[in-house]
Amino acid sequence: MATAFAEIEPVETEKTVADTAIPQAVSGGKPAEAAAPAVPGKAMAAAAKFARGMMAPVLGIFAFLALWAILAPQVDTSLGALPGPLEVAEQGVALYDEWQASNEAKAEFYAAQDARIAAGTQAIAFNYAGPPTFLDQVFTSLKTVALGFILATLFAVPIGLAAGLSPMFNAAINPLVQIMKPVSPLAWLPIVTMVVSATITSADPMLAKSFVISAIVVMLCSLWPTLINTAVGTASIDKDLLNVGRVLKLGWFAKLTKLVLPSSLPYIFTGMRLSLGVGWMVLIAAEMLAQNPGLGKFVWDEFQNGSSQSLARIMFAVIVIGLIGFLLDRIMMGVEKFASRNRLA
Structure with missing residues (x-):
């Protein structure tokens, strides 16, 4: 059977995807028996190995922050000097305070x-119409990308499975x-909007x-890695x-669930990880234009606002x-490992 999507370069599977950005502690040696007590020396060695692995990323982050703090005041914009790490962190705290104040006002x-309705001075209940805070907008974006994904x-x-099983459908x-x-x-976006x-x-x-428009745009732009x-x-x-499936005379559903899906599961999850990353990147542009x-x-609103903050x-x-994009990728990696563990069990 000809390779599916011969003109498309195959996307790396989980065995070839480089995943060394965040070093992880790996316990060395053979697994200990259930009855064997924990050895403090092994725990200390694992902790030391983890610390050594984290040293380079931590130093890289601190070097970036130091370089940012030094160079930022030298860059002038229409709104003043480029904010440094401290100014950005202060605005993060201010956004959190705004979220707390909004929750208190809503309560x-x-x-x-409720008091007016109980007293009979108000007959109809209204929803709180305050502006969404930064954290509210974060949750909205997560819901949008989840629906699109x-x-x-x-x-x-399903289309990818059909293309992989049928060379004619693949060519079509x-x-x-x-x-x-x-x-x-x-x-x-204009087509989906109309x-x-x-x-x-x-x-x-x-x-x-606007929510549906953003989700559909995310879907249309992120489905291709999973399909391929x-x-x-x-x-x-x-x-x-x-051939074993043919000898056993398995039906199409049994063939799909017992042979095809378990064998192609690593490829599917790798495509889903890539699709989720693409969808998260696409979402920001879609929300800007759809005003979701x-x-x-x-x-976009902060850019239009033009205040000093x-x-x-x-x-x-x-x-x-x-x-958030990094955390979504880690979550998908955990789901992939869990599904692969059940598949091999």
Whole structure:
């Protein structure tokens, strides 16, 4: 069988993806027996190894912060000097304080409203209409990328499996994949906006139009790594394994669940990790243009605001975006290891 998506360079699997950015402590030697007591010397050796592994990343971060603090005051912008690490950290604390104050104001609003309803001076309950805080927008972005990622996975995995099992189907969709894969989210956004606006006509929809638009744009831009990796992994299954399935006269569902999926699972999860990273990057641009409450809109609003704290707040948002992307990748890696452990068990 010809390799799926022959014109597309295969995406690295979990065995080839370099993952040395964050060193991890590895316990050496053979696993101890259940009855054997813990040896303090081994624990101290593992702790020392972990400390040595963390030394280089910590030094690199401190060197970057020192260089940032030295060079930032020398860069003048229309809003003043470029903020240093301390100014950015101060704005992070200020954003957290704003979130706490907003929660207190919301609690007071609902408490006063409940009191008025109980006293009979108000008949209808209203929702709190305060502006979203930075943390609220972080949660909105996470919900948006989660919906887009789930839609992309549900769409990409079945098509990738079909392309890996059928060379004819693979050849049929390969040109479409090559054309659609490099399309920018900025090009998808007007099309998605018009389609969603024409589809969702309710005055009070269950999901806001801007939220749906951002999620669909994330889906359209992030599904390709999962689709390609699934097709490559499915096409790479050992042919002897498939022949065994034919000898056993397995049905298509049994063949899919017992042979195809377990063998291609590492490829699928690698594609999902890449898709989640792409989706998180695409989300910011989609939120900026769709004006969906989220980190992208927060950055755009601060840019339009032009206050003396805006630049520091934007830089803090950039750091948060990077940290969230890193954590999402670690979470997907943990899910991948858990699924692979069950597969091998």
